[in-house]
Amino acid sequence: MHRRGGGILALALAALALAASAALAAGAAAQTPLQATVSPATVGQPMAPGFxxxxxxxxxxxxxxxxxxxxxxxxxxxxxxxxxxxxxxxxxxxxxxxxxxxxxxxxxxxxxxxxxxxxxxxxxxxxxxxxxxxxxxxxxxxxxxxxxxxxxxxxxxxxxxxxxxxxxxxxxxxxxxxxxxxxxxxxxxxxxxxxxxxxxxxxxxxxxxxxxxxxxxxxxxxxxxxxxxxxxxxxxxxxxxxxxxxxxxxxxxxxxxxxxxxxxxxxxxxxxxxxxxxxxxxxxxxxxxxxxxxxxxxxxxxxxxxxxxxxxxxxxxxxxxxxxxxxxxxxxxxxxxxxxxxxxxxxxxxxxxxxxxxxxxxxxxxxxxxxxxxxxxxxxFPPGAQLLQASAPGGPVKLWATHAPDGHTRVVLINKDPSAAHEVAVSVPGASAASLDWLTAPSAAATSGVTLGGQTFGGETPTGLLGPPQTVPISAVAGAYAVNLPPASAVMLTQ
Structure with missing residues (x-):
């Protein structure tokens, strides 16, 4: 029988993800960060339920x-x-x-x-x-x-x-x-x-x-x-x-x-x-x-x-x-x-x-x-939210931002580069204390070991539910958040 998803495995994987992020941050310090800007202007229609x-x-x-x-x-x-x-x-x-x-x-x-x-x-x-x-x-x-x-x-x-x-x-x-x-x-x-x-x-x-x-x-x-x-x-x-x-x-x-x-x-x-x-x-x-x-x-x-x-x-x-x-x-x-x-x-x-x-x-x-x-x-992208205008870094790093009726702005960064980390400086209006929810796996080719918000369904889940996300706090410096993206990863910044 496979191990069931839950606490111990989730904590272990979360620790590994945080450690990897910290190591990549140190290695990326000498790089020039990619620049991204989120505007308060909305585009398109509000998200409909059941998308x-x-x-x-x-x-x-x-x-x-x-x-x-x-x-x-x-x-x-x-x-x-x-x-x-x-x-x-x-x-x-x-x-x-x-x-x-x-x-x-x-x-x-x-x-x-x-x-x-x-x-x-x-x-x-x-x-x-x-x-x-x-x-x-x-x-x-x-x-x-x-x-x-x-x-x-x-x-x-x-x-x-x-x-x-x-x-x-x-x-x-x-x-x-x-x-x-x-x-x-x-x-x-x-x-x-x-x-x-x-x-x-x-x-x-x-x-x-x-x-x-x-x-x-x-x-x-x-x-x-x-x-x-x-x-x-x-x-x-x-x-x-x-x-x-x-x-x-x-x-x-x-x-x-x-x-x-x-x-x-x-x-x-x-x-x-x-x-x-x-x-x-x-x-x-x-x-x-x-x-x-x-x-x-x-x-x-x-x-x-x-x-x-x-x-x-x-x-x-x-x-x-x-x-x-x-x-x-x-x-x-x-x-x-x-x-x-x-x-x-x-x-x-x-x-x-x-x-x-x-x-x-x-x-x-x-x-x-x-x-x-x-x-x-x-x-x-919950119901009622709208996309925000944003300038993305280009290349393998994608950026999407939404503003929801609950007042939260959420910025999603996706690193599609399977072999290289990228540091991104994201400027967001009213930047203040925020949190990061990571989507990670051992590699782009991995078929298991995926975590979302530090949680995983593991080898099998008897509930179909993930535990509460283990978010990582982040603060803005001069109106921008510095985010280090590991290879083949994504993160949601919630402000």
Whole structure:
């Protein structure tokens, strides 16, 4: 059995982190500090509740919740709440399994690509989860089967078995822009089937969307749930034609685990994940479509996002580098107006956020590094907070600052350099006594040993909760804070 996370391990790791920081401070004394300035001017809209959510597969939900609606996995519930503290979290259930799932309909056989059957037990457990969390659900319905009656049966089951108050929207299909590129299924004879013909395009999708919308119960809809950006050129046309489309959903991954040639674009590696293209580049790519959606009064969510498509890559997606990537990427997405992000987690995948086991009937979770980055973002950018204008040092050191309704200014510094420490002098208006919460790990490639605020979930957590943060006090000198960033680390300064 792995050791459980808690006091002794947390204190030891905190001591190591502080010692490392002190050593780096001494070594950096001769360096010229990087300069950063935070302005009191706010930019963008206040943070909306439920910005950080999860994306889950139909067929995998019970792995996280358990199968007893009277005793849903409390560790999973806590881990969800950590990402949306005091808020109604947004859970998107769909992914590839959306087009492989059905609610049995009398007299109909499941199509060839359908291999997962929804049950009353699944509905009861999902309702119990939504009730416990006060969650809002974006639920995918099957488009690949090209049978509106099947999608309508799923939707009616959701309304009756989960309840309309918990349903934010029905997402029609999953990544229809690659229906004619990625096979839907392979039969027992090895024959490969695509859900759409080679000439399937956005115009045909628009017509299908209308047919499915007419068959579905009168609930808000989400889409187009695209894998790429090409079809988003028609987003304004889609929104004009479909007033029930109340959430624009897009899926984004900066890297592709299916790419095995290191010389090809998208090949997953730690340097590629820490590169600006994987974070600010991803956000800039989606920014024009955020503007289109907002012009129509519709929010845009990245309803599925993680480090690398094709289930992620071990040695990249499960390393501490993914925590630094996630932290910086969420800030970048918020800065271009994205209204929320659902981080995809799949049991056994390289990018899974947590792995559950059971011991004597009790759930235990190993929390992977990326989750810590999501958690720090949630702490640094609470609902109602706004981004502050700031001049960042540039290079591998990133800076983000927020001002919250509680009066606190929070400055997040991220050192994406895996091998070098950097000293930063941060000028903040009204600089006074402040505190530091560190996000650290043994290295960018580490898959364990992560601490946030001196605390860790350890080898396994029976609660999903971290202890109180062990903050480090810091004082300003001449209006600036001197912060020494170890290699591959991040820190939140709270004033």
């Amino acid at each position: 950080v959510g999860l994306s889950l597969e139909y067929s995998a939900l019970h792995v996280y919740t358990g199968r007893d609606p009277l005793q849903v996995n409390p560790v999973f519930e806590a881990l969800v709440r950590n990402l949306a503290p005091g808020q109604a979290p947004v859970l998107r259930i769909g992914g590839g399994s959306a087009d492989a799932t059905w609610w049995p309909v009398r007299g109909l056989l499941p199509p060839g690509g359908v291999d997962y059957r929804l049950t009353p037990g699944w509905l009861r457990t999902t309702k119990a989860l939504a009730s416990a969390l006060g969650a809002r659900l974006i639920l995918g319905v099957n488009l690949a089967a090209s049978r509106p009656a099947l999608a309508a049966a799923e939707a009616r089951a959701f309304v009756h078995g989960i309840g309309q108050p918990y349903i934010q929207a029905l997402e029609i299909g999953n990544e229809p822009d690659i229906y004619n590129v990625i096979p839907w299924y392979t039969d027992k004879r090895g024959r490969v089937f695509f859900s759409r013909a080679g000439n399937y395009n956005f115009s045909r999708y628009l017509a299908e969307f209308a047919r499915f919308r007419a068959a579905l119960p009168p609930l808000p809809l989400a889409g187009p749930a695209t894998a790429g950006l090409t079809w988003l050129g028609g987003l304004n046309q889609l929104l004009a034609a479909e007033p029930r489309l109340r959430v624009v959903t897009v899926h984004r991954y900066p890297l592709r685990a299916c790419v095995t040639n290191p010389s090809q674009p998208g090949f997953p590696s730690i340097p590629s994940l820490l590169a600006d293209q994987a974070s600010s580049g991803l956000a800039q790519g989606i920014a024009p479509y955020v503007a289109v959606a907002h012009a129509r009064g519709v929010p845009l969510r990245l309803a599925e996002m993680n480090s690398a498509s094709c289930s992620g890559k071990r040695g990249v997606s499960d390393t501490f580098a993914s925590a630094l990537w996630a932290l910086d990427t969420l800030f970048n997405l918020a800065s271009v107006g994205v209204d929320g992000v659902n981080v995809h987690s799949l049991p056994g995948a390289g990018y899974e956020l947590f792995t559950f086991t059971r011991l004597f009937g009790h759930f235990l979770a190993f929390v992977h590094p990326e989750y810590y980055g999501l958690m720090l973002f949630a702490q640094a």
